[in-house]
Amino acid sequence: MKISELSRSSGVSLPTVKYYLREGLLPPGRALGRNQAEYGESHLRRLRLIRALIDVGNLSVAGVRQVLQAVDDAELPGHHLLGTAHEAIAGSSRAERGTPGWQAARAEAARIVADRGWRVHEHAPALDQLADAIAALRELGQEDMLAMVDGYAEATERLARQEVGLVLARGDRAAMVEGLVTGTVLGEAMLTALRRLAQEHTSAGLTGPA
Amino acid sequence: MKISELSRSSGVSLPTVKYYLREGLLPPGRALGRNQAEYGESHLRRLRLIRALIDVGNLSVAGVRQVLQAVDDAELPGHHLLGTAHEAIAGSSRAERGTPGWQAARAEAARIVADRGWRVHEHAPALDQLADAIAALRELGQEDMLAMVDGYAEATERLARQEVGLVLARGDRAAMVEGLVTGTVLGEAMLTALRRLAQEHTSAGLTGPA
DNA sequence: GATAGTGGATAGGAATGCTATCCGATGGTG
DNA sequence: CACCATCGGATAGCATTCCTATCCACTATC
Numbered sequence: 001m002k003i004s005e006l007s008r009s010s011g012v013s014l015p016t017v018k019y020y021l022r023e024g025l026l027p028p029g030r031a032l033g034r035n036q037a038e039y040g041e042s043h044l045r046r047l048r049l050i051r052a053l054i055d056v057g058n059l060s061v062a063g064v065r066q067v068l069q070a071v072d073d074a075e076l077p078g079h080h081l082l083g084t085a086h087e088a089i090a091g092s093s094r095a096e097r098g099t100p101g102w103q104a105a106r107a108e109a110a111r112i113v114a115d116r117g118w119r120v121h122e123h124a125p126a127l128d129q130l131a132d133a134i135a136a137l138r139e140l141g142q143e144d145m146l147a148m149v150d151g152y153a154e155a156t157e158r159l160a161r162q163e164v165g166l167v168l169a170r171g172d173r174a175a176m177v178e179g180l181v182t183g184t185v186l187g188e189a190m191l192t193a194l195r196r197l198a199q200e201h202t203s204a205g206l207t208g209p210a
Numbered sequence: 211m212k213i214s215e216l217s218r219s220s221g222v223s224l225p226t227v228k229y230y231l232r233e234g235l236l237p238p239g240r241a242l243g244r245n246q247a248e249y250g251e252s253h254l255r256r257l258r259l260i261r262a263l264i265d266v267g268n269l270s271v272a273g274v275r276q277v278l279q280a281v282d283d284a285e286l287p288g289h290h291l292l293g294t295a296h297e298a299i300a301g302s303s304r305a306e307r308g309t310p311g312w313q314a315a316r317a318e319a320a321r322i323v324a325d326r327g328w329r330v331h332e333h334a335p336a337l338d339q340l341a342d343a344i345a346a347l348r349e350l351g352q353e354d355m356l357a358m359v360d361g362y363a364e365a366t367e368r369l370a371r372q373e374v375g376l377v378l379a380r381g382d383r384a385a386m387v388e389g390l391v392t393g394t395v396l397g398e399a400m401l402t403a404l405r406r407l408a409q410e411h412t413s414a415g416l417t418g419p420a
Numbered sequence: 421g422a423t424a425g426t427g428g429a430t431a432g433g434a435a436t437g438c439t440a441t442c443c444g445a446t447g448g449t450g
Numbered sequence: 451c452a453c454c455a456t457c458g459g460a461t462a463g464c465a466t467t468c469c470t471a472t473c474c475a476c477t478a479t480c
Contacts, residue, residue: 004456011306015439018459023437028458035445035458045350052346054437055305056339061437082413086406095265096221109403118411126406129266133399136262140255142392144376151372152397152404155365160408162361166354182352187362188405189343192398193319194362196296196336198370199394201328203292214425225470228427233468238427245427245476264468271468 003029006039010047017047025050025065049178057185063088071177081177083121085184090125095132105135116153163187213239216249220257227257235260235275259388267395273298281387291387293331295394300335305342315345326363373397 007014020026026046029037046068053059053067070076070084096102109130113120120127137145167179217224230236236256239247256278263269263277280286280294306312319340323330330337347355377389 002457011309013439016437019438022459031458033446033457035456036447037458048349052350055303056342056346079410079413082410086410089406093265096261099221113407113411118407119414120407120410124407124410126403126410130400130403130407132266133396133403136266136396137392139258140262140388140392142389142396144379145389145393145397147376148369148373148393148397149400149404151369152401153408155369156401156405156408157412159358159361159365159405160412163358163409164412166357169354178350179352179355182347182350183355183358184406184409186343186347186352187355187358188402190340190359191362191366191405192402193336193340193343194359195366195369195398195401196299196394197323197328197330197334197340198363198366199373200292200296200330200334200336201323201326202367202370202374203289204329212426223470226468229469232428241427243426243477245425246478247427 001039001044003037003039006043006047010044010051012047012051020047020050023061023065025061025068049182052182053185056189057089059088059185060091063091067181071181074173078173078176078180081180082184083124085181087125089185089188090129093129093132095136097128097132099135101139102131102135105138106131108134112149112153116157118157159191211249211254213247213249216253216257220254220261222257222261230257230260233271233275235271235278259392262392263395266399267299269298269395270301273301277391281391284383288383288386288390291390292394293334295391297335299395299398300339303339303342305346307338307342309345311349312341312345315348316341318344322359322363326367328367369401 001009003017004014007017010017012020017026021028026043029039029043031037050064050068053064054061059067066088067085070081073081076084097106106128109127110122112130113127134146137143163183167176167183170176170179211219213227214224217227220227222230227236231238236253239249239253241247260274260278263274264271269277276298277295280291283291286294307316316338319337320332322340323337344356347353373393377386377393380386380389
């Protein structure tokens with residue numbers, strides 16, 4: 001198919017498709033001439049993945065590129081792909097790191113993980129994010145909220161087992177890789193949406209009107 | 211304290227403090243003269259909250275303003291405050307809504323919530339976000355990931371009970387309001403960070419090296 | 421009474437994510 | 451085989467967001 005059809009059937013405007021091509025999110029089509037190229041189903045599929053990551057996953061264009069490069073790297077072990085996805089999701093935190101308070105929070109994050117017996121990369125971006133949140137709670141004098149950490153950890157551990165199991169249940173590597181990325185990013189979107197709904201339901205039941 | 215001291219002790223640059231004042235995130239200080247004003251502990255506290263919402267919670271300045279207005283509205287019932295916080299977090303989704311596929315996903319989201327017996331506002335932004343994720347998964351041919359929804363819902367329901375309980379355990383309204391906001395926003399940050407760590411641990415155990 | 425700092429206003433700037441326009445080449449259409 | 455839409459490729463512009471810089475007249479303080 002030509003670029004205009006790719007644009008039409010994906011719902012992404014033509015200038016935007018060109019932009020994604022420029023940015024290397026979308027691989028170039030098969031060149032038919034100096035100014036003609038053909039795009040296939042894989043391009044359409046890729047375009048949909050890009051939109052899902054940007055629209056639903058709130059990834060930046062740079063983050064998407066990072067993820068897709070990892071997806072396309074056939075050599076990369078699945079485990080590293082997950083790390084790449086996490087880095088891309090994480091984006092660049094604006095939080096102040098390096099202050100004594102943050103360092104303490106960071107150590108606390110490492111201890112929480114170690115106490116659970118979780119083996120994670122010591123430079124995992126999620127450790128820093130956890131430290132960001134802990135440091136912020138302490139700074140705001142909301143340390144009682146830290147009591148939730150255990151509950152969060154237990155819940156996420158159980159969920160991670162299901163998620164990883166689901167991805168591994170797929171046969172081939174390509175499907176697993178896509179499942180890993182979508183599961184990580186879109187799963188997070190589902191989880192946070194459901195959390196908000198559960199909060200609303202619970203708080204309505206306890207504090208709101210009938 | 212004067213504005214420069216407020217800037218110094220909060221770690222927020224002076225032009226940025228002025229910017230937050232302009233934007234109405236930070237209430238003006240008590241005017242001492244034509245060009246002097248005094249700021250108190252409450253300003254420092256508010257400034258820290260602003261930074262936490264922006265840095266850790268990834269809220270936009272507009273979202274922070276929305277949340278803070280609700281926080282300051284002493285009349286607003288707690289339940290509505292939660293809704294405001296959710297709206298501010300949600301931001302403006304770029305996802306395509308209104309397509310038949312999305313409408314179906316939206317109906318599915320409503321059914322999931324109804325099946326659980328959750329009573330939520332029918333226009334809750336989180337319902338749309340859930341629909342965004344469901345629609346994206348379907349469009350990408352990853353419907354097997356939808357099997358996770360039950361697990362997510364159950365986990366978030368249990369967590370929400372703990373969270374709401376924790377906030378209600380506080381005595382006065384002001385503390386509850388702040389706890390609600392920080393619990394919603396920073397709790398989400400903690401939950402997602404822990405989810406990533408749990409995923410990394412689990413996937414390492416199953417697919418990675420010892 | 422110099423000087424540093426103040427509130428207030430306005431302008432500038434970097435990053436992000438597109439969108440618009442121009443170009444010359446080409447492909448299908450009649 | 452002429453024509454006009456469309457193509458790829460490139461460059462420029464634009465809207466938004468979140469600050470940052472500069473200027474100003476004034477004032478508290480040393």
